[in-house]
Amino acid sequence: MKFILFLTLIFSAVILPVAIYGQERSLNIIYTGSVNGELEPCGCSPKTDFGGLARLSGYLAAHRNELSPYILVDAGNFTDKDTPQGKLKAAAVLRSYSIMKYDAVAIMNNEKAFPHEFIVSLLKDHAIPAVSDALTFDQSLLIDREGIKVNISVNPDGNRKDAVNVLLTDRPVSGAGLIKGWDVIIVSSGDILDEPLKVDGTVIVTGYPRGKKTGILTLTNDSEGGVKKLSHKWISLGADIEEDAKVRSVLNEYDLKVSGLLKESAKPLAGDTYLGAAMCAECHLPYEESWKKTRHAGAFDILIKAGKSNDPECIACHSVGFGEKGGFFTLETTPELANVQCEECHGLDREHIEDFSRPMRRVTEKICLKCHTKENSPDFDYPVYLKKIIH
Numbered sequence: 215m216k217f218i219l220f221l222t223l224i225f226s227a228v229i230l231p232v233a234i235y236g237q238e239r240s241l242n243i244i245y246t247g248s249v250n251g252e253l254e255p256c257g258c259s260p261k262t263d264f265g266g267l268a269r270l271s272g273y274l275a276a277h278r279n280e281l282s283p284y285i286l287v288d289a290g291n292f293t294d295k296d297t298p299q300g301k302l303k304a305a306a307v308l309r310s311y312s313i314m315k316y317d318a319v320a321i322m323n324n325e326k327a328f329p330h331e332f333i334v335s336l337l338k339d340h341a342i343p344a345v346s347d348a349l350t351f352d353q354s355l356l357i358d359r360e361g362i363k364v365n366i367s368v369n370p371d372g373n374r375k376d377a378v379n380v381l382l383t384d385r386p387v388s389g390a391g392l393i394k395g396w397d398v399i400i401v402s403s404g405d406i407l408d409e410p411l412k413v414d415g416t417v418i419v420t421g422y423p424r425g426k427k428t429g430i431l432t433l434t435n436d437s438e439g440g441v442k443k444l445s446h447k448w449i450s451l452g453a454d455i456e457e458d459a460k461v462r463s464v465l466n467e468y469d470l471k472v473s474g475l476l477k478e479s480a481k482p483l484a485g486d487t488y489l490g491a492a493m494c495a496e497c498h499l500p501y502e503e504s505w506k507k508t509r510h511a512g513a514f515d516i517l518i519k520a521g522k523s524n525d526p527e528c529i530a531c532h533s534v535g536f537g538e539k540g541g542f543f544t545l546e547t548t549p550e551l552a553n554v555q556c557e558e559c560h561g562l563d564r565e566h567i568e569d570f571s572r573p574m575r576r577v578t579e580k581i582c583l584k585c586h587t588k589e590n591s592p593d594f595d596y597p598v599y600l601k602k603i604i605h
């Protein structure tokens with residue numbers, strides 16, 4: 215009995231590795247695409263609380279051994295718009311990508327909208343290899359990962375015989391389906407394919423918009439190096455995933471810089487516009503009291519807790535009249551207009567306090583939908599939500 219066991223042990227120790235490494239080899243292609251500068255989800259609802267670069271990095275760190283060998287690529291459109299905040303996002307994305315050691319990123323339309331030098335110097339600073347059809351970039355690069363050669367390219371004619379061929383494109387899936395001769399095409403157009411699409415010998419996958427999920431394609435090669443088998447899975451990056459501390463600090467630094475941007479920017483002109491709940495309460499005390507019991511009255515505190523109280527992209531829905539004359543600007547300058555107050559629903563009508571007979575606008579569902587979007591409030595159901603705030 216013991217003897218047989220001993221034999222089996224030797225057997226598996228000697229024969230198995232040869233069987234795995236001598237004939238078949240597996241490689242994971244971990245990919246993102248059309249991340250659109252989404253550094254992390256807003257956390258507005260648990261249902262949409264997926265993605266984020268610190269979680270992705272944490273996931274990779276925790277699973278490095280079982281994922282290896284792998285290559286990590288971004289198919290492009292990883293930046294948002296070319297605005298001052300968009301530039302900070304672009305820098306934070308690429309800093310995070312360098313921490314995660316991306317093997318290649320593609321420069322697509324979103325990136326091309328920035329000044330060329332800006333993107334080029336970011337890539338250089340962070341030593342991130344890039345492919346693009348824009349001038350000064352290489353269109354293809356060859357990666358050798360533990361003996362498996364992978365050709366990463368943006369050129370539909372750039373496939374080669376001696377490698378696994380991976381094309382990065384921002385064409386829609388329908389356009390990608392017409393391109394021949396590739397093992398894998400990764401699309402960053404914003405289209406979503408829940409499952410890989412097989413067209414002839416090519417597997418087409420899409421980067422999940424805003425990084426809500428990360429894709430993993432597992433290729434198994436035969437002994438000649440051709441792709442023999444292919445499987446796919448999505449990694450949904452939920453709140454249960456432990457964040458990587460290094461990327462988290464990049465994101466925290468980003469928040470500080472965004473805060474600086476807001477505070478340096480010109481405060482919108484003062485206007486005799488928004489009054490604030492305290493003013494309304496002078497004549498409508500019971501309404502103010504009932505409003506205070508709703509979550510709207512604490513909507514700004516939640517931003518402070520999240521470290522996002524100076525991020526224009528959050529403030530817009532968590533305060534009154536942000537960006538408008540006489541609306542909320544910062545907690546220091548306009549504390550009386552923090553939180554979702556009366557005038558976000560009832561509208562702006564300063565003359566009302568002199569002429570009570572002027573009818574205020576009717577509160578309709580459309581008013582709620584400005585903030586209760588599919589992304590930020592996936593459970594929104596007007597009758598149900600209205601019941602919770604009616605006073």
Ligand code: HEC
Nearest residue numbers: 256257258516520522527528531584585586587590591594
């Ligand atoms: C388009 C409007 C909108 C934007 C922009 C927005 N939010 Fe929200 N947020 C909401 C709404 C609406 C809810 C309530 C969702 C619900 O419960 O249905 C919410 C809820 C939240 C919550 C959960 C509150 C709780 O009590 O659990 C957090 C946290 C939050 N938002 C943070 C942020 C942050 C951080 C940002 C910026 C990155 C942001 N929000 C941007 C509309 C927005």
Ligand code: HEC
Nearest residue numbers: 489490493494496497498556557560567570571572573574
């Ligand atoms: C100086 C007192 C005063 C202030 C301040 C005031 N209101 Fe009024 N408001 C009234 C009175 C009085 C009425 C009742 C008018 C009537 O019944 O014709 C009224 C009516 C309303 C109505 C019902 C209007 C309608 O169309 O039927 C709303 C909504 C309202 N106020 C909201 C507000 C909000 C929001 C604020 C703060 C921006 C505010 N009020 C500030 C005195 C005030």
Ligand code: HEC
Nearest residue numbers: 509510512513516531532554558581582585599600602603
């Ligand atoms: C200016 C943006 C804005 C508008 C307009 C707005 N909301 Fe909200 N709402 C929010 C935010 C932000 C939160 C989350 C606050 C928090 O939890 O801290 C929220 C939370 C809520 C909640 C609590 C959700 C829960 O599950 O307990 C209800 C209910 C709600 N809103 C109903 C409405 C209705 C109904 C309307 C329209 C009549 C409306 N809201 C208009 C931003 C807005």
Ligand code: HEC
Nearest residue numbers: 491494495498501502505510554555556559576577603605
């Ligand atoms: C999330 C949206 C929302 C917010 C915030 C809100 N209200 Fe209202 N309020 C409503 C809705 C909905 C009604 C029901 C009447 C309607 O359809 O216009 C109402 C009704 C009222 C009425 C009575 C109107 C009438 O027809 O008799 C007053 C007065 C009023 N609100 C004052 C306030 C004051 C003051 C605040 C802030 C302290 C406030 N509301 C905050 C949505 C809101």
